[in-house]
Every structure is written in structure tokens, then in C-alpha cells.
Amino acid sequence: MSIKNRTIFCRYQKMLESIYPAEEAKEMVYRLAEHFLGIARPQLLLLLDQAEDVELSRYIEVSAQRLLQHEPLQHVIGEVEFYGCRIKVNPKVLIPRPETEEMVDTIIKDWRGKNPRIIDFGTGSGCIPISLAKALPHSAVRSVDISGEALEIARENALLNGVDVDFVQADMRAYSDSGSYDIIVSNPPYVMDSEKEQMRDNVLRHEPHLALFVDDGNPLEFYIPIAEFASRSLAAEGAVYLEINQQLGKQTSELFAAKGMNAEVRQDMFGVDRFVVVRWK
Structure with missing residues (x-):
């Protein structure tokens, strides 16, 4: 009697449950399978009771070992x-985090059908x-x-998605140009060094601290x-x-108020102060 894909998936799920919650471990296995096979979840579910796909099983095994070293799933994929x-x-x-996607959704809803001039600070991916x-x-x-190094992958992603973006290598803290912009957007480093202990190992070990952390004093x-x-x-x-940073909404808003602007603190999908939207008075 042949082993089925469902049994293999359960095996690797149990392996991952040694460090991840059960539902997260299950989702990781399914995401790995979807990526390897190039199919969506409904198609994957139809394969669960078929005989083991040996190549898929090997891929999940190797990937699971990386996940057990706290490497993020996104890096594995x-x-x-x-x-x-x-x-x-x-x-x-x-x-990229869901909160950032939420901010992008807000911008698109505000500017759909228009032709804004946009500048983004802190390109990352x-x-x-x-x-x-x-x-x-x-x-x-x-x-x-x-x-x-970040701009290299950002340019690759722009090409992959068929869009034209003018990428500039510069320190945002000293950047200046003569342009006028309809949208200024940024997800800059804002996690204070003292908050590192609250973060998961896969973030601390595998994501760039340059893009995450700032000194508590500044x-x-x-x-x-x-x-x-x-x-x-x-x-x-x-x-x-x-x-x-959810702790710094008031202070962030005051920076713009001092420049004669209106700044509004908005919450994310989890009810946390996560965004500031600024306009001229």
C-alpha cells in the first residue's frame, strides 16, 4: 500500500511543531507544497490522497530543516x-508585512485614477x-x-512585475531634490533597540537590522x-x-504639525496605532 501525500504532510507538520504552533506548522507545509508544485490551495487539496510525490517530499524535508533553524518561510521559498x-x-x-500592504491599499484607494508623483523612502524589496x-x-x-544590495533586488522585482521605478541610492536622512511630490511614503526603521527582546528569532537572525532598529535615544x-x-x-x-512605532504616534504627528501640517494617527487591522497620514492644513 503506497504512502499518500497527506501522510507525508502530517509527518513534516509534526516535525515543525517542535518549534512552531500546530496551525502555523501546517500552513508552512502547505505553502511549501504550493510553491514547489506551482498550484493554488484548491488544487493542492485534491492531491492529498494521491500517492506520495517523492520529489515534493524531498523538497519539503530540506525546507523543513531550514525552518527548524528559524529561517523565515519567505526566505525558504x-x-x-x-x-x-x-x-x-x-x-x-x-x-513585507500585512500592515505595509494595508498602507499601500489606503494610498491606492486615495489616488486611484490619478497620476501622482510619488517618492518612497526606504526601498527595501x-x-x-x-x-x-x-x-x-x-x-x-x-x-x-x-x-x-537592497536596490539590486528591488530593481529585479520591478522588472519581474513589469513596472518602471526610478531607484536612487542615497541616505534618506540627507536626501534632497528639486521635485514636488503628491505622495511621500515610507516604512522606515522604527523598532527601538529595547524592543528587540520582544521579537522572534527568525526576525532577529535573518532580517536586516539596518531596516528595523533605531536607537532608543533617537x-x-x-x-x-x-x-x-x-x-x-x-x-x-x-x-x-x-x-x-505604535508608541510614537503623537511624537511623529508633532514633527509635521511643527511644519504647519495636519497629521492623523490611524490604526491598523489589529487596532494598533500604526500609520500617520499628513496633509497641508
């Missing part, structure tokens, strides 16, 4: 879907500028990052220059969209 875009990721860039360029096809998008290090840039370069009817 090598990509993630973000707002309908296929985004490649590696340890040089931050893995390119998920923000690429998804905006794809959903707002008449926009002009520029994206700035200090990391040449937690708004990246927001201060964005506020200064916006005071010079935000168009009259434009808006600034920022992801923020």
Missing part, C-alpha cells in the same frame, strides 16, 4: 506575494513603490535606499528628515503616508 505583486526577498531586505506603480499606472515613482531619526523634506516638497493637495 524566496518570494512573497504583496498586493498582487510577486516580490523576491532575501536576508538583505525586510520581509521595493514592495511599496512597485505595488503603487502597478496599481497607479500613470504615476511617476521614485524610491530611495541607502543599501545597494527613535524618530528617520521621521525628522521626512518631515523636513515634506515641508519643502509636498504638493499643495498631496499627502504623506508613514508606518510608525
Whole structure:
């Protein structure tokens, strides 16, 4: 009697349950299988009671060993879907989060059908500028990052998704240009060093600290220059969209209020203060 795929999946799920919750372990196995086979969940479910796919089993076994070393699933697979875009990721860039996708959705709803001039600070994988360029096809998008390695994968992702983004290697803290922008967007580093102990091992070991952490003594290090840039370069009817540290909504808003702007703190899908949206008064 042949072994079925369902039995194999259960075996690797149990293996992963040594460090992951049961439902998360199950989801990891299914995601690995979907990626390897290039099919969606409904098609995968139809294969559960078929005889073992040996090549698939080997792939899941090797991948599970990497997951047991706390390597993120997105790195094992090598990509993630973000707002309908296929985004490649590696340890040089931050893995896109659902909250960032939520911010992008807000921007697209605000600007659909328009042709905004957009600048993004902190490119990373390119998920923000690429998804905006794809959903707002008449926009002009520029994206700035200090990391040449991050820009390399961002350019690859732009090509993969068939969009045109002007990537610029520069330190956002010192960046300046003569342009006027309708949208200024950023998900800059905002996790304070003292919060590291609250983060999972797979984040601390495998994602770039440069894109995550700021010194407790200067937690708004990246927001201060964005506020200064916006005071010079935000168009009259434009808006600034920022992801923020949930503890610093008031302080972030005050940076823009001091520049004569209205800043609104908004919550994410989990009810946490996560965004600031800024417009001229």
C-alpha cells in the first residue's frame, strides 16, 4: 500500500511543531507544497490522497530543516506575494508585512485614477513603490535606499512585475531634490533597540537590522528628515503616508504639525496605532 501525500504532510507538520504552533506548522507545509508544485490551495487539496510525490517530499524535508533553524518561510521559498505583486526577498531586505500592504491599499484607494508623483523612502524589496506603480499606472515613482544590495533586488522585482521605478541610492536622512511630490511614503526603521527582546528569532537572525532598529535615544531619526523634506516638497493637495512605532504616534504627528501640517494617527487591522497620514492644513 503506497504512502499518500497527506501522510507525508502530517509527518513534516509534526516535525515543525517542535518549534512552531500546530496551525502555523501546517500552513508552512502547505505553502511549501504550493510553491514547489506551482498550484493554488484548491488544487493542492485534491492531491492529498494521491500517492506520495517523492520529489515534493524531498523538497519539503530540506525546507523543513531550514525552518527548524528559524529561517523565515519567505526566505525558504524566496518570494512573497504583496498586493498582487510577486516580490523576491532575501536576508538583505525586510520581509513585507500585512500592515505595509494595508498602507499601500489606503494610498491606492486615495489616488486611484490619478497620476501622482510619488517618492518612497526606504526601498527595501521595493514592495511599496512597485505595488503603487502597478496599481497607479500613470504615476511617476521614485524610491530611495541607502543599501545597494537592497536596490539590486528591488530593481529585479520591478522588472519581474513589469513596472518602471526610478531607484536612487542615497541616505534618506540627507536626501534632497528639486521635485514636488503628491505622495511621500515610507516604512522606515522604527523598532527601538529595547524592543528587540520582544521579537522572534527568525526576525532577529535573518532580517536586516539596518531596516528595523533605531536607537532608543533617537527613535524618530528617520521621521525628522521626512518631515523636513515634506515641508519643502509636498504638493499643495498631496499627502504623506508613514508606518510608525505604535508608541510614537503623537511624537511623529508633532514633527509635521511643527511644519504647519495636519497629521492623523490611524490604526491598523489589529487596532494598533500604526500609520500617520499628513496633509497641508
